[in-house]
Amino acid sequence: MRFSNLIFLLFFGLSSLGYAQKQGNLTYEVIVSDISIPWGFVFLPDNSILITEKEGKLIHFKNGKKTIISGLPEVTVRGQGGLMDIELHPNFTENNLIYFTYASSEGTGSGANTTLMSAELKSNTLINKKVLYKAEPNSRKGQHFGSRIVFDAQNRVYFSIGDRGNRDENPQDITRDCGKIYRLNDDGSIPDDNPFVNESNAKAAIYSYGHRNPQGMEINPFTNEIWSHEHGPKGGDEINIIHKGKNYGWPIISYGVNYSGSKFTGITKKEGMEQPLHYWTPSIAPSGMAFVNSDKYPNWKGNLLVGSLKFQYIANCTLQNGKVVKEQKILEGLGRVRSIEQGPEGYIFVGIEGVGIIKLMIK
Template structure:
């Protein structure tokens, strides 16, 4: 059904609504299933960080705390904990410490001021037992997407055509003139997906820091690709300095020569470089003016970066194809401001698309716990983060009590609870009758494809499609008018093929 655009909520409701929209994982509004049940007997000894057997009440409380504080980033069924490499160790004491103290460089807050040691200990026990049970369930039942048959939306019936599987996190897609597709894999590989659906590795991709939310991210063709073979890649650049590993959002320009990149040039490196591993942003789109627009998240510097015009982080940027600055950028003549900045006050935009009907650039960005936004980008505009927000921090603390303020642009739409949007595309052409001009966005938290009904510059409703298909990472319209979506873990790319059900 079409869901009407939400009214503005009171901030207190965030304490009870939904789950976080961070993009390192999955989430759902549903409570954790029986696969996360822990054995119930007693509750003694929790405060020391020792794993214990939980009573029924302790188990219920742990499940509630997981749903409230953890599921938004780690999934209602512990999705991101399953079959992963554990950077901080798998022991109960290691998980206890992680929950209590957090890991600021990866965007995980500590919960020492939110939960007691006993609650943290019970939560760690709940998670560890749930992992064991979930792994056993996956082994016995198998995994994968089951979307066979006809899928009926309000205007269009379609089926899913599986284009390719086996790419763990397909982050970005771009269509070549011959029908091949370029696909980025976040771990650092750039692929050519041929017409006969073969994956071929392209040599020469940049070195990336494939940690947290970082890696090889978006890919975009030059508007004159047919003649110059130029592509653009966004990624988490890496350098070692003073015994530390630092990263930032970077843009590389290169020529595609067969299955190799040549004449490579880094045309943007965001400042500052940091130790954090999240909020790279990193969508790329050419505007009708021929300039390159791209996003950079706040890199975890919530109160330092987005409102500071001397820093690249927390902004959308606009540059020429060679990396030089358009002289009509809004802050070219402002002392102390970085000239590539086009908008500021952005948290972590992972969707960017040109509305071909209005020639305006639209973007969506992750809010904190609540308040993902859709914005129409205006030159020099401030979108408010963190001065105003519709969300709260993941550990329940208040970021701002204000949702609107003079001089700050309101979003045209927002999601509460957060859906963790990634990738976006406007429906063009005539293959999808009734969808023309609508905005498609992927949801990583709730694992669906959002179709927002667009009228002029307003979103007037939403239909949620392909529920539980997986974490939708990217959405693209192909030159021949089909919708493609990229889904991660297990990674796959699907094409939506309309069918006549008359």
């Protein structure tokens, strides 16, 4: 843990009891403290919070108390993999279903790969668990598990899986898992209109391909489009609007280079491959994203918030005509921003590694 984060926790760890701190015109308050890597979180109908801790714990925070949810499957903590994103079924109040992604060693090959599971949440226990998708084969590599989850208006579930460090084989091959965004019906079945259902040997769950490591995905509340961002290598982090069956180019086209500085491709554009809506060079290592459609932040309404792991801030992106026209760095220096959500009352909440979940306000 960085020294600055330690000081923050020592002095401001009681923020959940009503203490708040200022940064410019922002006020933030620690709502849930002492979370190492809050990979994802979601609000339940009673405004309590479910939080995934990457090390393999699912935490229910209610009335100032943290309770560990029992019944999780075995989670393989390997490199960037562990317990990752979480989302409620759109009809959660009727069915109590949650969906989450995690690294699992089940299936073919040694190591682990990303899995999507649904489960019913009952009395702080997961029951009726069902594996909806398991990427195969497993890999002993520790990078690029993804993963984010969203639902569309038809209750279809989308989730991302990174290329697992195999950029030359996985992302461009629709007969292989990884480096993809997938779409399933909420029961795990394949939608009849998925783009590759009639392609020989294709993974029928694939919705889009040519991705590196998408760790942000949201439905744009103003357009109902699926927006995603993904890690580039050294440079070339991207924001993309995800369309059915499209190829997003990795690693054939990219605005990035190898970590050594050498080039792995000489082109940034190619026919049949999508251009990013926006990209960052140098890389900010994006994780988590949220659209602001709340009156709590009148000057930000319509903006896109993207977390930076590398530089430890939120990129507050002003959008015009579907383009990023301005970026403002906010919430700098508190720690690696892992996850961002707009809560049910319209406030923005942020998961920060080594700190926990904070509530963001403008004063």
